[in-house]
Amino acid sequence: SPKCREAFRQIQINIGINPQLLLLQDVKTRWDSTCHMLIRAHKLSKAIDIWIQQEREYAYLNLDEEKWKMVEYLIDLTKPFAHSTKLIGKCKGPTICQVYPLYDNLFNHIEQMATLLRRKRKPWKQSILGALETSREKLKKYYSLTYGKSGSLYGIATILAPYHKVSLYESESWTNDVDDNTDWKEKYIEALQDHFSEFYSNVGMRDNLQSYGPESLVGLDDMDLFIQSSKKRKFLVRDDESEIGRYLAERK
Secondary structure, three states: OHHHHHHHHHHHHHOOOOOOOOOOOOOOOOOOHHHHHHHHHHHOHHHHHHHHHHOHHHHHHOOOHHHHHHHHHHHHHHHHHHHHHHHHHHOOOOOHHHHHHHHHHHHHHHHHHHHHHHOOOOHHHHHHHHHHHHHHHHHHHHHHHHOHHHOOHHHHHHHOOOOOOOHHHHOHHHHOOOOOOOOHHHHHHHHHHHHHHHHOOOOOOOOOOOOOOHHHHOOOOHHHHHHOOOOOOEOOOOOOOOHHHHHHOOEO
């Protein structure tokens, strides 16, 4: 209500919070809204505590020190999702080649946090661990949409990003899956070669292929820079290879 908002604003003035801020609400359809809501609440935690002390009918909303600790845990859990959502939203170019790297980052984050929480014994931490497992299954549901009917579209697109090429499929998360022995690197190279042969083999070969070093990063948006590493890459041109082979050949 306007009365409550004004009281909350006055509390912030009294304790030196400037500018005065409103609390944010969670939005079910936006993955980043939960994180932003929690960050804002944590930032205004002192003002919230004072306001609840003054408004006794809302005493049931009071958060003790341990509950504020829970908020900090939840911020750490949700921040990578919020950051990824923000990066995708501000991209000006195609993002299909960033889908697999983003999923890798998010799955790795969930696993790291789950590993940490498995060592904890407090009930609320075990509850968060259960929520993590649920979030993993939700993410798997969306991840499953990148193959099946989509075929190798996402895999090929990732290879065609000069700063990715096949490096993603050489990473641990793609090569150490005990439940799947698929050689994804070879699978997607073959898919790219088949696609190239079907649609572009008669177009003609390029005379040469430029090298990709740090200068190739010029013009990349925040999403690209967030995903790709700063490692310098030089790609070797060999006349006896196909155009795809020359594109993929790399001098370490």
